[in-house]
Amino acid sequence: MSKFFTSSIGQKFFMSITGLFLMLFLLVHLTINSLLLFGDGEIFNMAANFMSSNPIMKVIEPVLAIGFILHIFYASYITLKNMMARPFKYKVANKTDASWASKNMYILGGVIFIFLVIHLANFFWKIKFGTIASISYDGGETELHDVYSLVSGVFKIWWWYDVIYIVGAIFLFLHLTHGFWSAFQTIGWDNDKWIYRLKIISYIYAIIVAGGFAFIPLFFLIKYAI
Amino acid sequence: MKIKLNIWKQENPKAKGRFEKFELDGVAEEMSFLEMLDSLNEKLIKEGQIPVAFEHDCREGICGSCGLYINGRPHGPGDEIGTCQLHMRAFKDGDSITIEPWRAKGFPVIKDLIVDRNAFDKIMSAGGFVSVDTGQAADGNAILISKIAADKAFDAAACIGCGACVAACKNSSATLFVAAKVSQLALLPQGKVEAKRRALNMIAKMDELGFGSCTNTGACEAECPKGISIDYIAMLNREYLCASFSEAE
Ligand code: HEM
Ligand code: SF4
Ligand code: FES
Numbered sequence: 001m002s003k004f005f006t007s008s009i010g011q012k013f014f015m016s017i018t019g020l021f022l023m024l025f026l027l028v029h030l031t032i033n034s035l036l037l038f039g040d041g042e043i044f045n046m047a048a049n050f051m052s053s054n055p056i057m058k059v060i061e062p063v064l065a066i067g068f069i070l071h072i073f074y075a076s077y078i079t080l081k082n083m084m085a086r087p088f089k090y091k092v093a094n095k096t097d098a099s100w101a102s103k104n105m106y107i108l109g110g111v112i113f114i115f116l117v118i119h120l121a122n123f124f125w126k127i128k129f130g131t132i133a134s135i136s137y138d139g140g141e142t143e144l145h146d147v148y149s150l151v152s153g154v155f156k157i158w159w160w161y162d163v164i165y166i167v168g169a170i171f172l173f174l175h176l177t178h179g180f181w182s183a184f185q186t187i188g189w190d191n192d193k194w195i196y197r198l199k200i201i202s203y204i205y206a207i208i209v210a211g212g213f214a215f216i217p218l219f220f221l222i223k224y225a226i
Numbered sequence: 227m228k229i230k231l232n233i234w235k236q237e238n239p240k241a242k243g244r245f246e247k248f249e250l251d252g253v254a255e256e257m258s259f260l261e262m263l264d265s266l267n268e269k270l271i272k273e274g275q276i277p278v279a280f281e282h283d284c285r286e287g288i289c290g291s292c293g294l295y296i297n298g299r300p301h302g303p304g305d306e307i308g309t310c311q312l313h314m315r316a317f318k319d320g321d322s323i324t325i326e327p328w329r330a331k332g333f334p335v336i337k338d339l340i341v342d343r344n345a346f347d348k349i350m351s352a353g354g355f356v357s358v359d360t361g362q363a364a365d366g367n368a369i370l371i372s373k374i375a376a377d378k379a380f381d382a383a384a385c386i387g388c389g390a391c392v393a394a395c396k397n398s399s400a401t402l403f404v405a406a407k408v409s410q411l412a413l414l415p416q417g418k419v420e421a422k423r424r425a426l427n428m429i430a431k432m433d434e435l436g437f438g439s440c441t442n443t444g445a446c447e448a449e450c451p452k453g454i455s456i457d458y459i460a461m462l463n464r465e466y467l468c469a470s471f472s473e474a475e
Contacts, residue, residue: 004470007429008399008439009463078439082397085331085438091245092324094445095298096394102443103396182442188464191457 009186011074016186018071019179023205025064026172030212037219041148042137048147052127072113079106101178108175115168122154122161123147155220162217173210180205227253227319231266233278234326236335239342243335245324255315259302260285260292262314279338285310287451290386293393294339295326300390300449308388308451328389330398331436345435346387346403352431353424354407356416375413382410384452391446391454397438402446404428405462406454412465422469429466 004010032051035044051057101108126132127145135146154161180202184190190198228251236243250266257265260282267277283289292309296302302312317323325339333341385406392400408425411417417424433439440459447456 003426003430006433007466007470008401008433008437009429009466010470012439012441012463013467078441082399082438082441085398085436086329086396087331088329090295090298090326090329092295092298092326094394094396096300096445097448098443098445102441103445105441178442185442185456185460186463188460188467190460192455195457195460 011078012186014070015074015078016183018067018074019183021067022071023176023180023183023209025067026209030209033216034212036148036151036216041135041146041152044148044151045135045137045144045146049144052145068116072109075106075109099178101174102182105175105178108171111171112168112175115164115171118164119168123150126150152220152224155217156224159221162221165217166214169210169214172213173206176206176209177202227255227314227317229253229262229314229317229320230322232322232324233339234335235278235338236327237337239334239336253314255313257314258285259294259296259309259312259314279336279340281340282310287311288386290388290451293328293341293343293388293390295328295393297324300328300393301388301451305448306451306453308386311451328393330389330392332398332400333389333392341389343387343389345437346389346400348435349400349404349428349431350407353420353427354411356411357420358416369415371414379410379413382406382413382454382458385410385450385454386452388451390449390451392437394445394449395438395440396443396445397441399440399446400432400435400437401440401459401462402450402454402456404432405456405458408465409458409461412461421465422472425462425465425469429462 004013032044032047035047038044127147127150132150133146134143135149136143155165181190181195181198184198185195228249231248231250232245233248234243235246248266248270250262250269253262253265260280263278263280270277280294281291283291285292287308287310290308293300294302294309296309296312301307301309303316304312327333327335327339328341330341332345333343336342383406385403387403389400389403391402392398395401408421408428411424412421442456442459444456447454
């Protein structure tokens, strides 16, 4: 067991577990965000405030941060070690049939990471540590953070943010088309039948998640441009 | 037909090495790729030059020694074949062909196109075997094996240890090779006894020898001359994870 943490399969096991956890988080995140599309902000603000004031989130938040850190740490370590396993490169680039995404997971992940930093600076930082306008839906009895105006403001004032979010979603899509089924293969849940099923589910999941996240800025762009 | 060749030449493991260009006329399309190299070497010997060193033995796809990286693919164009089963009809008159040795930290070049695949033997001796007691041969029919397990073990046993999986993999990982060996034995009752130790030790050896880890690109499966499936990698992962969580070693 002591060798597990340093072995090639052991390290991939952590990539897989953290990846699966992050994919679950994305689903929850998207579900809440989809409320941005309905009404003029009340439902979304209620949900966003419920999430940020919830005591469970006090536990989930650091776990999520650790999930990201571990995933990125192992990704960097594994990628570096794998590059060193071929000290002398081929002259002719490899023409073997393998998906582009599967061979460029670190580049895809790297772009997602850059996006993540921008995204956190945009919203998370402002909500957590900055000043944010308050809004009340019950005549002043309870004050809620007006997260809706913050989000819709960013998306309608600066079109390049919409572009950043849509590009981020495209890279996430590619990362997930490979990552989803690969995570199951890594923990050993795969065989000649399931590999096809899992690859199909990967695409369905990636389309729903990336499509959903890309649709939100598009929605605001269209809603306020017209 | 006439072809242009660009071949890696390296005198010894320590030498620097470089690509050298050759032209070869009179190549017949029914020649195998190795016969084409033979005729190049005959020409070079007649001209008083040093022939190109390349490895070969059975020339019928069962020994696994003929590993060459041809125009960006291990064993060249075509699926489920060794270089010895590749024919010159896959190329046409005037083609240029670049031939490189396997490139991996675990497979150092010995000379020209020949690499040292001793690492695979070391991985095998770390656990790729079944211990048997001496004495009377046991009755073969006394051990029951399901047809499914027998078939799967047989498919895994088709691995010839050629190293194309390592050569094709962007991580130079030997996981498909190890997966084939671990699965073949883990599927059979005779191999089950040592299954846990085998998975742990063979992977530890693979890591130690400088091969990369698997990122599930599937390049190995696409280039394996024996069509070993990455399903076996999932099986290896299962074996390894179970062994890690249960074995008190
Ligand atoms: C929301 C964000 C992310 C999600 C949902 C996610 C999900 C996944 C999943 C499920 C896998 C498959 C694991 C496996 O093969 O066992 C994976 C692999 C990978 N991820 Fe991520 N990831 C995310 C962000 C990142 C970031 C920020 C980076 C890097 C900076 C990254 C780099 C990688 C790499 C290099 C792999 C391939 C590792 C390998 O196959 O060995 N990912 N990711
Ligand atoms: S798994 Fe296939 S490619 Fe790899 S060594 Fe065995 S036969 Fe060769
Ligand atoms: S020479 Fe034996 S497999 Fe090609």
